[in-house]
Amino acid sequence: MCFLNFFVFSVLYCFPFFFFLHVENLTSASFMKSRSGSIVKGRSGASQGAVGVESDPFDISGAGWASLENRFDELLRLMDAPSNGINALAARSAHGDRVANVISQLLDRAQDESRKLLVEGNGEAAVEAGVKTLRLKERFYGKTSVKLVPAYFHLARTNQFLGRYGNAEEMLSLAHFIILNHPEEVDTAMKAELHQTFGLLYAADNKIEAAIQHLTAATYYLSVLNGPVDVLTSFGYFDLANVFATKASMEGAMALYDTVKNIWFKYLRRVLKDIVEEALAAKAVKRYEDDEVVQDTDYASAKAFGKENLADVSKMLYAIYKIQRERFTTLHPTTARAQFVLGLFLLWMSKKKEAGRHLRTARVTTQHFHGERHPAVQEIEEWCEWFEIPLENDDAEERKLQ
Numbered sequence: 001m002c003f004l005n006f007f008v009f010s011v012l013y014c015f016p017f018f019f020f021l022h023v024e025n026l027t028s029a030s031f032m033k034s035r036s037g038s039i040v041k042g043r044s045g046a047s048q049g050a051v052g053v054e055s056d057p058f059d060i061s062g063a064g065w066a067s068l069e070n071r072f073d074e075l076l077r078l079m080d081a082p083s084n085g086i087n088a089l090a091a092r093s094a095h096g097d098r099v100a101n102v103i104s105q106l107l108d109r110a111q112d113e114s115r116k117l118l119v120e121g122n123g124e125a126a127v128e129a130g131v132k133t134l135r136l137k138e139r140f141y142g143k144t145s146v147k148l149v150p151a152y153f154h155l156a157r158t159n160q161f162l163g164r165y166g167n168a169e170e171m172l173s174l175a176h177f178i179i180l181n182h183p184e185e186v187d188t189a190m191k192a193e194l195h196q197t198f199g200l201l202y203a204a205d206n207k208i209e210a211a212i213q214h215l216t217a218a219t220y221y222l223s224v225l226n227g228p229v230d231v232l233t234s235f236g237y238f239d240l241a242n243v244f245a246t247k248a249s250m251e252g253a254m255a256l257y258d259t260v261k262n263i264w265f266k267y268l269r270r271v272l273k274d275i276v277e278e279a280l281a282a283k284a285v286k287r288y289e290d291d292e293v294v295q296d297t298d299y300a301s302a303k304a305f306g307k308e309n310l311a312d313v314s315k316m317l318y319a320i321y322k323i324q325r326e327r328f329t330t331l332h333p334t335t336a337r338a339q340f341v342l343g344l345f346l347l348w349m350s351k352k353k354e355a356g357r358h359l360r361t362a363r364v365t366t367q368h369f370h371g372e373r374h375p376a377v378q379e380i381e382e383w384c385e386w387f388e389i390p391l392e393n394d395d396a397e398e399r400k401l402q
Contacts, residue, residue: 065129068110072136075103107137114154119308123162130155146185149175153197165205172198192221196239203243212247215240231313234263238316250327254334257320261341264317268344271301275348276386302348310349317342336365340380347387356389363391 079099110133117126134151141147152175159168172194179186179194199215202208219236226232241256302310321338328334339362346355363380370376384391 065113065132068106068132069136072103072106072140075099075106076140079103103140107133107140110136111150111154118154118158118161123158126158127155127162130158144178144181146178146182146190149178149190149194152178153193156197156201160201160204165201168201172201188221188225192218192225192236194218195221196236199239199243203239203246208243208247211243212240215243229263229266231263231267234260235312235316237263238320245323254324254327257324258334258337260316260320261337264313264345265337265341268341268348271299272344272347272383274301275299298350299348302350313345314349317345330361331365331368333366333369336362336369339365340376343380344383347383352387352389355387356384359384359389360391 079096110129114126114129114133117129130151134148134155137145137148137151152171156168156171156175159165159171176194179190195214195218199211199213199218202211202214215236219233219240222230222233222236237256237259241253241260244250244253244256305313317338321335321342324332324338325335339358343355343358343362346352346358349355359380363377363384366374366376366380381391383389
């Protein structure tokens with residue numbers, strides 16, 4: 001049990017929830033940092049897209065951390081530039097809207113890049129970047145604007161990562177104050193994120209009852225937003241299960257882990273069946289000259305789900321499998337189900353070899369408890385056949401899963 005509690009706390013500390021954040025595809029040149037990871041200070045070099053060499057005043061593609069504030073100030077001055085002509089008022093309004101949109105994009109990119117620093121594990125740089133972004137947002141939107149809430153969320157997570165729980169709670173309290181004062185501007189997703197971030201902070205700080213209260217609220221809002229059995233809602237159940245496990249409420253924790261498994265099992269069945277049907281349809285019309293259908297190694301549905309989101313799901317499903325294996329051993333129906341779900345997920349991720357190891361072990365275990373003709377055994381065999389995975393399992397592969 002001690003090992004299990006240690007593992008679950010590791011999951012809580014090392015698996016922060018970023019699922020609400022929309023991730024832009026930014027190049028590493030968008031906001032440059034030094035090799036040490038700290039934010040570059042001083043004047044921007046040519047390789048950082050210096051403002052002085054930009055011909056288009058609305059072009060922010062070359063803005064770096066060193067030039068961010070100067071670029072922001074230039075855009076503010078551009079917004080106040082006078083307009084002449086017959087329709088000067090309308091022209092100035094349209095011009096102001098355009099500049100405001102560019103500034104908003106610049107600040108959103110800065111926020112996303114701050115988050116990337118945290119994901120990379122560079123907490124100090126993430127704090128510095130987050131504070132700079134927050135200050136610019138305050139100047140542009142005002143100190144009580146809802147637009148500041150994502151910046152406070154980021155600073156809360158970053159301070160939690162650095163073990164500064166008091167600072168993290170202060171950031172969340174400021175975000176909560178803004179949310180309470182702008183109920184008409186706050187959507188369900190923001191409420192869910194607020195409670196989720198509070199809950200994970202309190203779990204890390206060993207304030208278990210407060211963590212359960214906030215994570216329960218977060219799961220409720222996720223259910224309202226997406227439905228109680230949606231894959232996005234499953235993250236709420238997973239967070240709650242981790243807290244129950246640290247509280248030694250293992251029955252409740254295992255029930256929630258099983259809920260996560262069931263949600264993902266149904267989802268993966270659907271997306272994988274679509275993949276199989278597409279492959280069969282392609283084979284039927286002989287799309288390829290050699291009459292062979294070459295399976296795509298990167299499935300469109302997985303790509304659409306997002307690389308970082310897939311990484312979070314992978315951590316979650318691996319964690320559930322390892323926790324249940326530790327509690328029940330490998331030779332148990334609950335662990336076999338966890339391996340079955342993990343195997344299907346790995347198929348979706350195009351990791352067929354690793355998926356095969358888990359699916360074969362799940363099949364053997366399920367056969368042991370339910371017999372060779374059980375529907376679960378037959379379904380595993382069907383997936384292996386569709387994805388051309390051999391059913392034989394050698395000792396070397398089996399040892400890798402122990």
